[in-house]
Amino acid sequence: MSAPSNLDRAESVGRPLREEPRPATRLRARHLLGIADLSAEEILLILDTAEAMKEIGARPIKKVPTLRGRTVVNLFFEPSTRTRTSFEIAEKRLSADTLGIAVGTSSVVKGETLADTALNLEAMAPDMIVIRHGSSGAPHLLSRICRSRIINAGDGMHEHPTQALLDAFTIRAHKGRIAGLKIAIVGDLLHSRVLRSNVLLLKRLGADVWVCGPPTLMLPGIEQFGVHATTSIDEALADADVVMMLRIQLERMQGGFFPSLREYFNVFGLTAERARRAKADAIIMHPGPMNRGVEIASDVADGPYSVILEQVANGVAVRMAVLYLLEGSVA
């Protein structure tokens, strides 16, 4: 075993895309553990494939036989209606046999370890395991134990790769590109896996990424991520093409990260007035679930520039693309 290093990854974070990448035709990795493992070409391949998958969703019979006879386990250790449902629909549209395991119904509550749970699942020989887990790196642990292909549906504060892919898909649908766009991401940066995956993806595709939040919720070492970091939402929003608001969890207030939700909204909340600092055709995104009146005002969330519901719809197409491509990946 050699000493692992993520130097390559560290360097590639801040490296913008200089030229049009050559199209990839398949994914190199067996698993989708994070955006960090994907090249720009692979990201574009997933997005292009998702376009085709979206077309399937528009048909009267929304089903293709691509994954017929394949078994996909959805292993969710955290409650997640949106992501779990989105994966399930994607799997069903590809004709996979799906099995959902939520933490409350599995033996995990009886003290079984993640490794044992995984090995028991393996005995049933699933082709893929979609995992959502509260610990960063849980999918990596699974990928070392299991023969199945692992898809990370959100691990702790680490990554949520399919969310970043569906966000990129949505941005591209509206803007036609990612490179060169000013994209502002505002909110609880520290605890957000959506933030990490988005920063990695958007930087890899050449966007100008701005992140904004209270200093107490800023990522340590943010200067090495190749983004602009600011505590001024006005600065982050100025002439932005895309505004992405992150969820504020109520327990952060109890953790002393900021004084009150009211003060948070006053300083960092997205109001219609603030939204006007962005470009006239800017789109407003949120990974959900939203706290109206905390990180985003209702009139903005429901307003004409909001693409929040489109994000949800695109999630199915992007996850179909990931399932399809992983099944045909090289390894």
Next chain:
Amino acid sequence: MPKSLLLRGGRVLDPSTGIDGFFDLLIDDAQVRHVGRDLQAGDAVVIELARGLVVCPGFIDMHVHLREPGQEHKETVATGAAAAIAGGFTAVACMPNTDPVNDQAGITEFILKKAAAADKARVYPIGAVSRGSRGEQLADIAELHAAGVVALSDDGKPVASALLMRRALEYAGMFRMPVIDHCEEPTLKGEGVAHEGYHASLLGLKGIPAAAEEIMVARDVTLAGLTGGTLHIAHMSVEGSLRAVREGKDRGVRVTCEVTPHHVVLTDEALDGYDTNFKMNPPLREARHREALLGGLGDGTVDAIATDHAPHHYDEKGVEFDRAPFGIVGLETAVPLALDRLVHAGVVSMPRLVQLMSINPARILGVAGGTLAPGSPADLTILAPDLDTTVDPARFLSKSRNTPFGGWSLRGAVAATIVGGRILYAHSAFPALAAAKVARA
């Protein structure tokens, strides 16, 4: 009574007596008898040492966890003492965070009895600062001292209360025992599992800021100055701690400190992949801290290298990163790492390494050893600085395998470990030593 031994042809290196050269060394009656040229063998067994071997006073690991009583599935006194011998250590000092905690004479006596039965490395128990290491009330320190503890520590936890730390430094001074603190301000540490910085951020791991350690080191140095007590800082990992220790030493505070091999070899970059064998406390730090520690080893600020040998069962380590216990085994990798990454890398000289791993630990703990002066116990570590080692955890004598160094190729090995005049470990590459190894060992 072990046989007399005459070691011939090695480089004898003992900075405590100023000896460094090719000498014979005669061991008799479990003691070093003579160091000199062309000694008469008499009835001693003569061992011709291979070229390039270095005979040093026995290495002492002043910070290990032997897990007994209470966690024998991780390690026992016997397996830990055997791992020590295999790693070139003639003695270890074991931390009191067993179950129950070594906060009373009965536990100390139990550990010493187990160590005597094991008959491997010498084992010096460290007693708890506070009852149950709960940080509330001093343990029965006089009783612990009478039973044989050589230092006090609540390791695994810091002594969180400044007042209790003050009292401990004052009270332990009566017995000339150092108080060893695991410095970490608990509220700043929080639920952190990795060094706070870029890599933890990228991996989504909760951070432990360097300041959590630095603050408590500064506090402790101040309290040692106030009380005149003797302070030793365990496993120091950040630049600011070094600064505080250096400043304390400059104004005459009785403070010493140790660093671990892993903190001077690895950085937090290694966490990519979430291998829990890279999870320890203090966490692997970013490069600038590692460089500062290397500087401290070179300039004399750092007094000792100690492994913080922390065995854990693979079931305990084979879990999610944030749920895995902190700590790695270190006894059987420390010497090759030190030779390869410190001596051959030009960070420290061989004499300085002997200071860091033998002389200073003996002096800090106030135990025998750390010298080859005639009449001192014949505890010797014989190094093979140029012999290649490939770390193979499957061959560890420790009960646990939780090392991040598995498969590493390192230049440097232990040729033999001699305790009380008996060769208890000999590397198979040196038949003359292996042949003289005591049979039961």
